[in-house]
Amino acid sequence: MLKEILNNENFKRFLTGSILGFCFFYSYFHTTLLFTFILFALLLIILFFEWPKLINYQLNSYKFWLISFFYPILPVFSLIYLNIFYREQDFILPLYPFIVSWVADTGAYILGKLFGKHKICPTISPGKSWQGLFGGFISVFIFNIFFLPGIKSAPFIFYLNNIYFILLFSFLVTIISFFGDIFISKLKRNKGLKDTGSLLPGHGGLLDRFDSVLFVAVLIFIIIIFNKL
Template sequence: MKPEENKFADVPLRVKTWIYIIIVFALGISHPLAMAVFVSWLGLQSFFEFSKIFKVNTNPLISSIFIGIVQFYLLYFLNIENYFLYSIILGIAILLYHLIIKSSSKQLYGVFIALMVCLFSFPHLFWIRNSVNGLNSIIFIVVVTELNDVFQYLMGKFFGKHKIVPQISPNKTLEGFIGGVFLTIILSNILGFFLLKTDMATNSIIGIVLGISGFCGDIFMSYLKRKTDVKDTGNLLPGHGGLLDRMDSLIFNAPIFFWLIPFLLKH
């Protein structure tokens, strides 16, 4: 008789990696300059992973270093309006370059997605850190987003039976999704009370939105991995895969949180 598979065999390795992630994150948010370096590294590493999985026909390391250096300058020395302006110019220039060197449509698609994530999604983490109550806000968004992933993962492991999108992500279940969002709402209320000083209604809305959009970010990355026929975006984080495998939910959650909070506080 075949022994039953241990569904939690990878948990110790995941926890060990999480310890390293927390240390790096704590250093990254410690100061605005450190945050600019941290977000630029996120852009560099993400562009590298996208370039690898889409097999982009340029040197992925050189391209990624270029993106990281330019992004640091734009983030740290420009305001948000000028950042968007110059990032759009940079993005168009990079896409035109790939047209000139005759990149395939699939490679162009990969470069476009990489630019959107690196230049327009992750930078919101820097602006959140530099906002009013920025340190508390960046802790809130990252902790809620990442624990939402953990909640949905564990709830799916314990109770998951009904698959949501089996063609894209076979391990995602309705029970894991609903249970994860429910726990995220509770967490959002606890952390929101202490870190954001917001009321229960606001915290609950934030929890619902981040729980759902984080799930969508996870599914989006799973779709891209299916499209490129890879299991993980890399091997940077043992037990998790690449950086994008761990940060996929923040692709959607960082921009949404940055623009949602001021709106909720005004209303």
């Protein structure tokens, strides 16, 4: 009985996700330096062990590093930037890309399982449906209503009382999160891979878990940078 439970994929996914979430939140609440170290380690594992499997260039190719600058280096450094420069004044903002991506993923999964009849791109990701995408949007919208008021950084702080801004921003985050997922799914499909790695039982590799997070991180980074111009 115990062996069956331990070998169950849903149990593995839940256990791994719980441990991963605990480690991330513990490191974040501990110190800025520790969380920065975790993010940098995340980048190194992705860059040297998972990313090369998905593209046609080797580590010693300048094209590999040119492509890698835009993904995954820029997205991870966006997370590091938020952690270093916004943590003190806005404790919540650096966590936002992680939490909102997982909220979108959870909402999409639940509604997709219950009502997902109309597939978006069955040849790339058969599990993705329009109903699931809508579920992700609704989940993000509800989450943002309660979460965004805790963000104190510009430009977000200027629009937190505007329901239309929250609606538009939720839609944008949901779409970006979706494309982050589809982007990695497409690369895996091209290479005939089920997962980007096996580091996280029940999830696959780090890119399987953080694909949407990295896209959302860049979105937040771009919004902040444009606001400074």
